[in-house]
Amino acid sequence: MTLVIENISKKIQQQDVLKNVSFELNTGEIVGLVGRNGSGKTTLFDTIAGELLPDFGRIGLDGLDYIKTIRLHEQLFYVDMPENWLRYYSPRKIKAILKLAYPNFDEQWYDAEIKRFGLNNSKRIRTYSKGMRALFMIIVSFASRAQYVFLDEPLDGLDVLIRDQVKQLIVNQVTSHQTTVLIASHNLVDLDTLVDRVLLLKNHTIDRTFAIEENKNIRKYQLAYSGEVLPTFLRDSGTIIAQTGHVVTIVFNDFTEALGIKLAGQDFKFIEELPIGSEDVFRASFAEEAHVWQQELEGTK
Amino acid sequence: MKQAMKLYALIKKDQLILAFILGVVLMGLEVGTSLWQNKVSYIVNSGLLLIGGWLLVGFISLLMDQSRRLDIWLYTQKISRGQLFIIRVLLMVVVPIVTGFAVNTLILLAIQPADLRNLMLTSANLALGYFFIASLTAVIYTIIGPNWMKVAGLFFTLAVLVQPLETIASLWHNDLLPDMVVTLLTSMVLLSIGYSLSKKISAETTDEAVRVRYLRWPVVIFVFVATNLTSLANHVGQVDIKVVVSTMIVPIILSGLTFFFVFRPKIKLTWDK
Known part of the structure; x- marks a missing residue:
């Protein structure tokens, strides 16, 4: 079973937010959705879930139009974060409501997780701390036993220990129920340990889909240059992440053999390739913007 | 259902x-x-x-x-x-x-x-x-x-x-x-x-x-027409040009306000030269 998003476009207040967005979500996958602030991640979630009506495009599930075939809606769970109606109800009342909305709602698992994380069953969700609310949203999402679960910044506000448990919970749920999870997050380090692949939203569309191990073209190096000034080709072909004196950490978006030969030359005293993560791919994807900012910052100094 | x-x-x-x-x-x-x-x-x-x-x-x-x-x-x-x-x-x-x-x-x-x-x-x-x-x-x-x-x-x-x-x-x-x-x-x-x-x-x-986008102007026009008709209907006495003009003041203000809320025109006030 595959959720197919085809050429979704959406304008809000006459501005393009999504433009021909297309991708697929397969059974049992955990997929990350990354993009800069305001890039349209939440709008994409809202549109797929049915809150927003797309201006153009189609969302298909089981060969049917997901938006128009309302009986399919029990197969997807998504709640807006942080403002949503759940805040005004207690876990007990929410359970009663969701049991009706989602026929496969796993009552036993829900109760067990509420108890395990020490959440108060009769208090309204809005009285919870930010972290507790985030935790509750994850529990309720998976308890729905919907085939597709969309999580918007799910790890936001969680402390490290709870975050680890939640990540484990997500992986366990996906493994045991073959749930498909789409996670939007700015925490790319956490995403790396969780997702099978990442969708990068840039210029209102899915600019690239990548799995870390597949990105042979993107390379990250730490190097020390020998001259007085940074060799200009570095700035032109990569994104400098950090610089301390003559030691530079740099990500190359499109690493070529020619670039490798230059790095092996006399200009450098030391060079080491580092493992890359989603954060590096993200930086590399927005290298031009980062470069412009860097120049602006240098200009203002 | x-x-x-x-x-x-x-x-x-x-x-x-x-x-x-x-x-x-x-x-x-x-x-x-x-x-x-x-x-x-x-x-x-x-x-x-x-x-x-x-x-x-x-x-x-x-x-x-x-x-x-x-x-x-x-x-x-x-x-x-x-x-x-x-x-x-x-x-x-x-x-x-x-x-x-x-x-x-x-x-x-x-x-x-x-x-x-x-x-x-x-x-x-x-x-x-x-x-x-x-x-x-x-x-x-x-x-x-x-x-x-x-x-x-x-x-x-x-x-x-x-x-x-x-x-x-x-x-x-x-x-x-x-x-x-x-x-x-x-x-x-x-x-x-x-x-x-x-x-x-x-x-x-x-x-x-x-x-609903195509209802924006109809709403503004409705506010103007409805307020104007109500003002005219409430007027006691002969209706002449003065009355018509004076009864238009409130409708213009109300429809203007409605226009402002509906279309949210961006008015830039600046003292810079």
Whole structure:
């Protein structure tokens, strides 16, 4: 079973937010959705879930139009974060409501997780701390036993220990129920340990889909240059992440053999390739913007 | 549809009960007052008070749906936008009106007044009046975005409609039956409009004054025309050019304000050269 998003476009207040967005979500996958602030991640979630009506495009599930075939809606769970109606109800009342909305709602698992994380069953969700609310949203999402679960910044506000448990919970749920999870997050380090692949939203569309191990073209190096000034080709072909004196950490978006030969030359005293993560791919994807900012910052100094 | 109705009723259970209780309290007060003052015929109003109280809390509850973002979540559920509109009309409008009217009828049958038929007709006419206002409210609720604008829009529309409605009613020579048929048909037309518009509503327009793009100018024009006609209708004496100009001041201000909220023009004030 595959959720197919085809050429979704959406304008809000006459501005393009999504433009021909297309991708697929397969059974049992955990997929990350990354993009800069305001890039349209939440709008994409809202549109797929049915809150927003797309201006153009189609969302298909089981060969049917997901938006128009309302009986399919029990197969997807998504709640807006942080403002949503759940805040005004207690876990007990929410359970009663969701049991009706989602026929496969796993009552036993829900109760067990509420108890395990020490959440108060009769208090309204809005009285919870930010972290507790985030935790509750994850529990309720998976308890729905919907085939597709969309999580918007799910790890936001969680402390490290709870975050680890939640990540484990997500992986366990996906493994045991073959749930498909789409996670939007700015925490790319956490995403790396969780997702099978990442969708990068840039210029209102899915600019690239990548799995870390597949990105042979993107390379990250730490190097020390020998001259007085940074060799200009570095700035032109990569994104400098950090610089301390003559030691530079740099990500190359499109690493070529020619670039490798230059790095092996006399200009450098030391060079080491580092493992890359989603954060590096993200930086590399927005290298031009980062470069412009860097120049602006240098200009203002 | 049945499942959608069950889901909405379950979520709104507490508020629906509260609305019913308020209606019953108002009804009880009316019955008590009537008995205390020995004005038994006033008891017939009690069912109508039940409707009024119920409808009022129902409307507030609908506003809460939007502020709590329940509307938006329901769009993701096994309820189409059109079904949600119908369910709301049934639960928040039809049930209170039918219940209130039934209570009124039972009371009338119990006290057996001399003019039973006329009182029944009056009661039905008032219930239909509620139905008309509720239908109008449903359209306004659908078209207008922010909650405070929904409330302001409702008060404004009711205020400017009083005069024309009285004029239209007088054309029927106060014949109750045709009046009731017209009210019922108009309400049904309004609900049909609300239903078809509700299917076009997307969540991102919640903060927009007019949620349906092609209705922006009609709303501004409606405010101008309705206010102007009301001002002219309220004028006593001969209508000359001076009167016409002076009665345009308020409509221009109100439609200007509406234009400002609907189109949100960006006015840049700057002292920089």
